[in-house]
Amino acid sequence: MRKIVAGKLHGITVTGADLNYHGSITLDPDHCEEAGILPMEFVEIWNRNSGARISTYVILGERGSRCCVLNGAAARTCQPGDEVIICNSVYVPEGEIVALRPRVLTFDKDNRVVSRLSYEVTRDSEGRYHFAIRNEDGAAQKIPLRTCS
Numbered sequence: 001m002r003k004i005v006a007g008k009l010h011g012i013t014v015t016g017a018d019l020n021y022h023g024s025i026t027l028d029p030d031h032c033e034e035a036g037i038l039p040m041e042f043v044e045i046w047n048r049n050s051g052a053r054i055s056t057y058v059i060l061g062e063r064g065s066r067c068c069v070l071n072g073a074a075a076r077t078c079q080p081g082d083e084v085i086i087c088n089s090v091y092v093p094e095g096e097i098v099a100l101r102p103r104v105l106t107f108d109k110d111n112r113v114v115s116r117l118s119y120e121v122t123r124d125s126e127g128r129y130h131f132a133i134r135n136e137d138g139a140a141q142k143i144p145l146r147t148c149s
Helices: 029-035 072-076 094-099
Strands: 004-014 017-018 024-027 042-047 053-060 069-070 083-092 103-107 115-124 129-134
Touching: 004 029, 004 069, 004 094, 017 072, 024 029, 024 072, 029 053, 029 103, 029 115, 053 069, 053 072, 069 072, 083 094, 094 115
Parallel strands: 004 103, 017 069, 024 053
Antiparallel strands: 004 083, 024 069, 042 053, 042 083, 103 115, 115 129
């Protein structure tokens, strides 16, 4: 079994931090449903401003609020205005990775969805893996190749 990205809220802005609330992250149900993130599901949170990385569980806030509130101890790692990446994951046998289509939402500063993407892994006739990021219309986005130099 391999741990694989299942969905992602990429570049969502933290709208609040409440140290005195039960630990978790409060998210807009609309965003969660679209990305496939469930209530009480554990997610990884990566703060783009500070580099902090934490794990906590999701609770649902008010629908349509576009909220992203870190609660309890998590409130020490992210402050209002920070951009974060929130990712859930699933465990799958390696051969099933080609069946996954993780949903990725990107956001503007007001937490409005800017783009809806999906990740795609395919295998060629020689069994080699290939990765693509697809737009809503299914068109592949150009991904700059990373080199190790």
